[in-house]
Amino acid sequence: MITIFTQAELLPELQQIIHSEDRLHELVSVVDFLEQKPGSSAYHMMVRKKNGITQLVDWDNVLPPYLLPEEIELSAESLLGLVFSKLGNYEKAYAYLRDNQVLLNDIDIINCLQNGIPVDPQRLTSDFNPFEEYRFCHNSAILHHYAATESSFDVDKTRYFYREALNSATNGEHYAFTARQYAIFLTDLGDLLQAEHLLQDAIKTALSDDALPELKAVLCGVWMKKLVAPYDLALLDTLKNTLWEVLQHYQKQGRKVEEALLLVDAAQVANYSESFAEALGYIGRAVDILRAEEMPELLAQAQYRRGILLYTWAKKDNPQFFRGALESFQEALKVFSREETPDVFADIHQYLGVIYAEIPDEVKKKSIWAGVSSASFKLALEHYTKETQPYEYAMVCNNYANALSKYPEAIHSDNLEKALFYYNEALGVRTAEEWPLERAVTLLNFVETSWHLNLEGNTSNHDLFEQMLAKAQEAKQLTNDPTILAEAAEQLERLEQLRVALETEA
DSSP states (O other), rough: EEEEEEEEHHHHHHHHHHHSTTGGGGTTEEEETTTTTTOOOOOOEEETTEEEEOOOOOTTSSSSSSOOOSOOOOOHHHHHHHHHHHOOOOOHHHTTTTHHHHHHHHHHHHEEEEEEOOOOOOGOOOOOOOHHHHHHHHHHHHHHSSOTTTTTHHHHHHHHHHHHHHHHOOHHHHHHHHHHHHHHHHHHOOOHHHHHHHHHHHHHHHOOOHHHHHHHHHHHHHHHHHSSSSSHHHHHHHHHHHHHHHHHHHHHHHHHHHHHHHHHHHHHHHHHTTOOOHHHHHHHHHHHHHHHHHHHHHHHHHHHHHHHHHHHHHHTTTGGGGHHHHHHHHHTTTTTTTTTTTTHHHHHHHHHHHHHOOOOOOOHHHHHHHHHHHHHHHHHHSSOOOTTTTHHHHHHHHHHHHHHHHHHOOTTOOHHHHHHHHHHHHHHOTTTTTTTTHHHHHHHHHHHHHGOOOOOGGGGHHHHHHHHHHHHHHHHOOOHHHHHHHHHHHHHHHHHHHHHHHHHHO
């Protein structure tokens, strides 16, 4: 619904303009701004005799963050052109704005931004009054950020225009609006510290009540990216409280989709804090909201995150959660296809490979699960290759090897030999220099699996014994992690006992 806020004396004129288009009044309301407070949304416009048509700062993020002129001369054509553009009917909008080339150009750029069409920044102009100078710099940054082609994207130019927009902002509200977009850009680049400082500065300048929670929402995104194990408990607590503050704002405004997305983040924070029931409650609410709002792509994303949450807790000696994780991942796969989202498709299948291998079930069904598990890992490895995505390739190889070591024995089975092969594949990528902890884990996995090959009583396995010994010794040298060190020491003690047994046989 589009809402036009105006003075009482302009109500009849504006209502007449809206009623000139058949049934348009069903989608557009005209109200007295003294009787109803305007919201911070691009779907709201202010019309006054002195200033003409003005656009409120769009803190609700309903349209691309492109700024229109500060004051647009009031006419039936301009008003209807703007209204139809906000309704997404650009054919009608262009028809009404054909004699207003400046506004027509702006509306066409917004249309391009909405539809992912590249835009040449040379289309922007300015008469360089204070607001137009700011608008020119802000919109230039937006076009370089969101409307550049892969070949024309220029990080330095984008930074430059964002900084110039901040320097020329005519008030704190516009400074904060640009800062929000610049912080998103910096976060995408991984410049988290600068993004954090920029947002904290902008929070001090924002003039409206709607600006503050939007800035804090982006700040939460920055903090989420800063979280690495072992997690900073103070940061987790700050993040949790800030998410809750923004969540209450979205609930008050009835912004269901934003609420659901924030609940997904809250679930992840609760999971980091090992508050499983709380995390599951948040993600469950998010799934329910997105299902009710009929947002299949976002629902699939929430199901994916729910699957990871349940998988994580299943791996912490709670195997009863594997089935819930399996159901969530299968729901997510209805949207995340191999063709459209190959990374997510492959990632889900490597999770499924582990689940199928470890899910509790009757013994007679385990061989069926093993076959499905192997198929999932192979699907993941079709996408993650050593050449294109080595880290992910090594992760899948390590997990596949772990699964192979758990598959039930079968006639002519060579699962253990396959497991050792995939461990070595992972070790070929997980070098001591780049990923020492991951390498140590895989080394010890190799050693543990090797014990199942019945080394005692088989003198041909002396070479394998030497490999096990070398790998256990290397793992001990790679990290100070107490769990790794303890496991390496245990393996070395067992190997010493085996050495004695092998020497006795010889």
